[in-house]
Amino acid sequence: MNALPATRREPPEEANYLSAHTLRSWLLTTDHKRIGLLFLFGIIGYFLIGTAAAALVRLDLVTPQGDLLSAEMYNRMFTLHGVVMVWFFLIPSIPSVLGNFVLPLMIGARDVAFPRLNLLSWYLFMIGGGVTLYAILAGGVDTGWTFYTPYSTTYANPQVVTMVAGIFINGFSSILTGLNFIITTHKLRAPGLTWFRLPLFVWTLYATALILVLATPVLAMLLLLVAVERFWGIGVFDPAQGGDPILFQHLFWFYSHPAVYIMILPGMGVVSELVTCFARKRLFGYPFVAGASVAIAVLGFLVWGHHMFVSGQSIYSGFVFSLLSYMVAIPSAIKVFNWTATLYKGSISFETPMLYAIGFIGLFTAGGLTGLMLAATAVDVHVSDTYFVVAHFHYIMVGGMVLAFMGGLHYWWPKITGRMYPDLAGRLAAVVTFIGFNLTFFPQFVMGYLGMPRRYHSYPEEFQFYHILSTAGASILGVGYLLPVVYFLWSLKRGKRAPANPWDARGLEWTVASPPPTHNFHDIPEGIRPPYDYPTPATPPFTSPS
Amino acid sequence: MKFPLLPDQASLGAGEVDRLMLLLLGVTVFFLLVTAGPILVFCFRYRRGNRVNRVLDPRGGFRLELTWTLIPLTIALGLFGASAAVYFRQRHPPEDAIEIHVIGRQWMWKVQHPQGKREINELHLPAGVPIKLLMTSQDVIHSFFIPAFRMKQDVLPGWLTTQWFVPTKTGSFPLFCAEYCGTDHSRMVGHVTVMPRPEYVQWLTTGVQEESPALAGERRFRQLGCSGCHVGQSAVRAPALNGVFGSVVPLQGGRTVIADERYLRDSILLPNKEIVDGYAPMMPSYQGQISEEELLALVAYLKSLGAGSAGNAPGVAAPVFAPASRQEGGAP
Numbered sequence: 001m002n003a004l005p006a007t008r009r010e011p012p013e014e015a016n017y018l019s020a021h022t023l024r025s026w027l028l029t030t031d032h033k034r035i036g037l038l039f040l041f042g043i044i045g046y047f048l049i050g051t052a053a054a055a056l057v058r059l060d061l062v063t064p065q066g067d068l069l070s071a072e073m074y075n076r077m078f079t080l081h082g083v084v085m086v087w088f089f090l091i092p093s094i095p096s097v098l099g100n101f102v103l104p105l106m107i108g109a110r111d112v113a114f115p116r117l118n119l120l121s122w123y124l125f126m127i128g129g130g131v132t133l134y135a136i137l138a139g140g141v142d143t144g145w146t147f148y149t150p151y152s153t154t155y156a157n158p159q160v161v162t163m164v165a166g167i168f169i170n171g172f173s174s175i176l177t178g179l180n181f182i183i184t185t186h187k188l189r190a191p192g193l194t195w196f197r198l199p200l201f202v203w204t205l206y207a208t209a210l211i212l213v214l215a216t217p218v219l220a221m222l223l224l225l226v227a228v229e230r231f232w233g234i235g236v237f238d239p240a241q242g243g244d245p246i247l248f249q250h251l252f253w254f255y256s257h258p259a260v261y262i263m264i265l266p267g268m269g270v271v272s273e274l275v276t277c278f279a280r281k282r283l284f285g286y287p288f289v290a291g292a293s294v295a296i297a298v299l300g301f302l303v304w305g306h307h308m309f310v311s312g313q314s315i316y317s318g319f320v321f322s323l324l325s326y327m328v329a330i331p332s333a334i335k336v337f338n339w340t341a342t343l344y345k346g347s348i349s350f351e352t353p354m355l356y357a358i359g360f361i362g363l364f365t366a367g368g369l370t371g372l373m374l375a376a377t378a379v380d381v382h383v384s385d386t387y388f389v390v391a392h393f394h395y396i397m398v399g400g401m402v403l404a405f406m407g408g409l410h411y412w413w414p415k416i417t418g419r420m421y422p423d424l425a426g427r428l429a430a431v432v433t434f435i436g437f438n439l440t441f442f443p444q445f446v447m448g449y450l451g452m453p454r455r456y457h458s459y460p461e462e463f464q465f466y467h468i469l470s471t472a473g474a475s476i477l478g479v480g481y482l483l484p485v486v487y488f489l490w491s492l493k494r495g496k497r498a499p500a501n502p503w504d505a506r507g508l509e510w511t512v513a514s515p516p517p518t519h520n521f522h523d524i525p526e527g528i529r530p531p532y533d534y535p536t537p538a539t540p541p542f543t544s545p546s
Numbered sequence: 547m548k549f550p551l552l553p554d555q556a557s558l559g560a561g562e563v564d565r566l567m568l569l570l571l572g573v574t575v576f577f578l579l580v581t582a583g584p585i586l587v588f589c590f591r592y593r594r595g596n597r598v599n600r601v602l603d604p605r606g607g608f609r610l611e612l613t614w615t616l617i618p619l620t621i622a623l624g625l626f627g628a629s630a631a632v633y634f635r636q637r638h639p640p641e642d643a644i645e646i647h648v649i650g651r652q653w654m655w656k657v658q659h660p661q662g663k664r665e666i667n668e669l670h671l672p673a674g675v676p677i678k679l680l681m682t683s684q685d686v687i688h689s690f691f692i693p694a695f696r697m698k699q700d701v702l703p704g705w706l707t708t709q710w711f712v713p714t715k716t717g718s719f720p721l722f723c724a725e726y727c728g729t730d731h732s733r734m735v736g737h738v739t740v741m742p743r744p745e746y747v748q749w750l751t752t753g754v755q756e757e758s759p760a761l762a763g764e765r766r767f768r769q770l771g772c773s774g775c776h777v778g779q780s781a782v783r784a785p786a787l788n789g790v791f792g793s794v795v796p797l798q799g800g801r802t803v804i805a806d807e808r809y810l811r812d813s814i815l816l817p818n819k820e821i822v823d824g825y826a827p828m829m830p831s832y833q834g835q836i837s838e839e840e841l842l843a844l845v846a847y848l849k850s851l852g853a854g855s856a857g858n859a860p861g862v863a864a865p866v867f868a869p870a871s872r873q874e875g876g877a878p
Contacts, residue, residue: 072729144726150703151686155652155728239704240833242816245687246702279592288611310689310724311700312707315637319630326622330615336581337614343588345600350589358585365581369574372622376629378636379567382696385689385724449567450553451693453724456732460720465549536602 016418016515030115031518036101037416038122039092046088046129051481053081058440058471064464066457074457075142082145087167088129090401091259094266095212096125096177098408099205101416103181105509105516106199108190108525113183114176121176128170135163144455146256149237149248153229161230164223171216171223174262178212181205190508192528196290199507199531200283203290204269207297211258211265215301219255222248249311253304261300264364264396265293267404268335271357274407275339276532277505278354279346283532285338292331299328309380318377325375332368336361351503352426356407359434363399367392370445388448391441399437406433406484413488414498418515421491425483433480439473506533556715556740557695562632564696569628573621636697639710643678645849647759647842650681650688650701652727653734658839660846662756667736669721671713672746678710680807680845682838689725692738700725706807706845713740763847766840770832784829785822791849796823810845 017033026034056077060068069077100118104111112118135141139159143152152160185206189198225236226248235241237248276283283289305313305321339361348354370392374380383389406429414420447466452459459467501510508525509516555561591598646669649656657665671677681690683703690709691698699709723734741749757765767773775784785795790805798821803809812819814836817829836844 066732071732075726075729075731142729146726148687148726151726151728155686239702243704245704280594285607285611309633310698312702312705315633318633322630322633323626326626329622330619333577333618334611334615338611340581340584340588341610343585343592345602346588346592347594347600348589348592349594358589361585362582365578366574369577372573372625373567373570376566376570376625378563378629378632379570381633381636381698382563382693384698385691385726446551450550451691451720451722453691453722453732455726458732460735462548462550 015518016513017518018418018515019518028119030111030119032100032104032112032115032118033416033516035115035118035122036097036099039096039100039125042122042126042129043089043093043097046084049133050081050084050089051478053077053084055474055478057081058474060457061459061467062464062471064459064461064467069457071457072142073140075144075455076136076140078455079141079144080136083132083141083163083167084129085397086145086259086263087170088125088132090263090397091174092125092177093263093401093405094270094408095181095205095208095262096121096173098270098405098412099181099201099208099266100177102412102509103184103202103205104188105415105512105520106202106507107185107188107193108508108521108528109184109188110519110521110524112180113187114180117176118180121173121180124169124173124176128166128168128173130166131169132163132166135159135166138162146252147226147248148252149226149229149245150239153226153237158230161227164226168220168223168227171220174212174216178209178216181209182213185209190525190528192526196287197528197531198290199269200272200286200289200293201266201269204265204272204293207293208262208265210297211262211300215255215258215262218251219259222251222255225251246308246311246313249308250304253307254301257304257307258297258300260393260396261296263401265296267360267364267401268293270404270408270411271339271360272335273505273507274353274357274411275342276534277411277503278351278357279343279348280504280534281342281346281532282530282534283338284341284344285334286531289335289338292334295331296328299324299331303328306375306380309377310384322375322377326372329368329372329375332364336365336368350427351410351423352421352430353407353411353503355427355430355434356403356410359430360400360403360407363395363403363434363437367395367399370395382451383448385454386448387444387452387454390454391444391448394441394444399441403433403437406430410484411503412509413491414502415509415514415516417492417495418498418513419491419495420498420502421484421487421495425487429480429483429487432476432483436473436476436478436480440470440477441473443467443469443473506531553696554694554715554717554719556713556717556719557692557697558712558714559632559636560694560696560714562635566629566632570625573625577618639678639708640676643676643710644672645678645680645846647839647846648679648681648690648701649684649838649842650690650723650727650734651684652686653723653730655688655690655721655723655734655736656839658756658759658842659750660758660760661750662758662761663750663753664756667721667734669736669738670746670749671738671740672743673713673716673740674743676710676712678708680842681707681709682842684838686727687725688723688727688734691722691724692719693722694719694738698724706811706842708807713738716740716742759843759846760850761847762840763843763845763850766836766844767847770835775829783825785825787848788851790851795820797821798823807845807849810848811841814841814844 017031060066060074139157141159141163143156143160228234229236235243237243237245239245272283303321303325305317306325309318374392410426443466447463452463498514500513512520645660647658655667657669681701683701688701689698690701695711697709697711699707701707717740719738721736721738723731776787793805794802795805796802803820815833817831818827821827
């Protein structure tokens with residue numbers, strides 16, 4: 001199964017983590033780097049499934065009456081898209097793939113704190129995904145990824161329980177990964193690597209891990225309640241038995257809003273790495289950026305009610321959640337300003353990862369600012385549950401997280417595989433992705449404000465123009481996703497061999513060979529320097545007479 | 547092919563929401579400019595290889611952090627206040643609003659006007675009069691959404707929710723279900739037709755004439771035997787209901803509650819939830835015996851019992867809503 005480079009060139013003592021080739025060496029590995037790759041294979045598989053569902057949805061929406069799919073099939077497809085993308089792609093993407101691979105390397109450790117738990121996390125992820133996919137094959141689920149009661153508990157088909165079980169199992173994967181990261185960061189940092197010398201990526205992984213560990217159990221309880229309600233008709237959410245359907249929404253968003261930050265925080269960490277590396281500059285305002293990550297993680301727990309301004313909750317709850325939602329925007333703004341300031345007087349180059357990082361800052365900012373519109377209670381009354389919301393969260397999830405993931409993958413690809421990919425192709429893919437993304441989702445803001453409701457299989461004709469634009473954009477976006485698959489696969493065989501530090505970056509992961517040796521560091525690193533210790537501009541060759 | 551940019555503005559509140567949106571759009575453009583602008587300039591000016599001065603002044607970092615924390619914070623607080631004020635008005639219907647009942651079910655909207663006239667997936671309204679919708683669902687959660695009014699409210703089973711607006715523009719506007727409710731969610735659509743008041747009155751009085759909800763409620767009130775305890779001299783066993791709507795009700799344990807629609811509905815279905823101070827919890831639950839429509843009718847009847855009227859006088863609830871007199875009277 002292993003198409004990765006052979007180690008013919010290298011003497012045996014330089015054997016790296018990819019040297020063993022048996023299936024067993026992969027399936028029973030406890031090496032964080034291999035587990036990161038296992039997660040990569042997993043999320044690519046789920047991403048393909050989620051993308052196929054999205055493609056069907058977008059194609060169906062080209063005509064107002066929805067000719068391609070039946071209403072029932074359409075509903076199953078957007079449910080599939082949401083469930084798979086949220087739980088089996090976005091949430092594990094950066095933490096479980098890049099985090100697993102890079103975190104121990106960044107802090108000078110030989111592995112995570114609990115390597116076997118780490119492997120268990122992958123198995124739970126795959127089993128959870130398998131159960132979820134079985135639910136699709138066995139009849140499909142049409143509740144949307146939100147599983148709102150009483151539709152999910154009383155009216156939708158019984159596969160809901162199977163799908164919920166898959167997500168439940170996958171939740172334990174999240175919890176174990178989070179636990180592992182927290183303890184790894186606390187206990188395994190190399191001597192001298194103090195908290196304020198950690199790369200920002202570690203800070204954001206830490207903040208993410210806190211959310212994973214604290215929020216996921218609430219989701220687990222909620223899913224259990226849904227299953228119990230379906231099997232035994234307990235009536236927690238069923239109004240006919242005195243239950244409260246809104247209670248479901250409170251619990252759901254108590255998990256799912258922090259989950260948004262699970263999906264975006266690690267992306268912010270990646271971008272901090274990329275901006276500093278390709279601007280050759282220390283991060284501006286390091287303690288503020290680090291603190292902002294933790295602030296986002298904490299405040300993120302207090303804003304769930306902004307999903308419910310029109311649900312029937314009291315208007316005073318609406319005020320509080322609106323206010324807190326405005327507060328959570330501040331640390332995000334702080335990050336954006338600090339990244340911008342980092343570019344000031346840098347020495348900026350534009351390799352592929354940097355293009356993704358710049359794209360991220362722009363799209364994340366747009367996504368965040370449209371979030372301010374949604375946090376405005378009175379405007380939300382109009383745009384809630386319309387394509388405006390769909391556009392907003394795709395700006396964060398795709399424009400933000402997917403771009404950060406792609407940037408990070410391109411950045412660490414030489415480290416992961418020991419090979420370079422063709423940078424020109426990479427830049428092209430980044431630009432195509434950026435254009436395709438905006439063409440897909442910008443029109444959705446407009447049609448959302450016009451009143452186009454989300455989750456509609458058929459729609460009034462006046463929205464068709466925007467749907468066609470959006471579908472056209474999605475095809476371009478698809479090309480942007482496909483290009484990296486091609487040149488990454490190509491690079492495995494034909495790519496130039498990567499040196500230990502192809503980007504001339506700082507950080508401990510660049511001090512070991514590419515690909516790294518099995519146990520990362522022969523000797524635990526000492527004499528740790530401050531993070532992003534790039535040459536100060538006061539010294540040549542970065543100055544010129546002013 | 548059409549590509550409209552803004553939906554119709556057909557209610558008093560619509561312009562207000564659009565102005566708020568415009569303000570937010572301004573803030574968005576401002577922040578995009580103050581981030582994208584410098585990013586592009588820096589990327590160009592400080593591109594690698596360009597010979598420029600890169601010597602940094604190490605001072606002023608903290609002041610900068612403070613600036614770009616406090617300015618966004620101030621703007622955010624301002625935006626919060628501006629939207630909260632509009633939201634507050636959106637959620638507080640005036641006392642004299644015409645009350646129309648809406649029941650959502652998979653996959654249709656059933657509407658009943660105060661005189662009793664019914665329609666499905668259509669909502670006819672008079673222009674220039676405040677309208678309040680009293681809504682509930684028979685099955686799953688729906689959401690009653692009229693983009694031209696910039697108004698939306700979820701419609702829940704087991705709950706009464708409301709929304710209100712003053713239609714200003716005559717014409718036909720789309721009506722959507724905005725909360726996903728199953729297979730034919732996207733077919734749960736219809737039209738809102740806004741007419742000049744006289745035409746609305748005429749429309750109301752043509753076609754099949756049905757009993758008004760308040761009258762139907764009164765009939766049901768007697769059929770179910772509610773009057774046995776709640777009316778006249780018998781009110782020692784149960785609280786009298788004249789003028790109960792909108793009053794402050796003292797509860798056992800010292801709490802008080804405002805008798806709104808939610809309270810009236812809960813008291814019929816879950817009578818032991820909130821027991822009026824001084825009375826024994828002896829009322830049986832009517833859960834499962836009354837349909838959502840009948841519940842709305844009972845609530846309409848109870849609301850029609852003004853403080854001065856006698857609950858046992860038959861027919862007293864009849865003219866809750868006399869369209870002609872209302873139009874001469876209170877409309878803005």
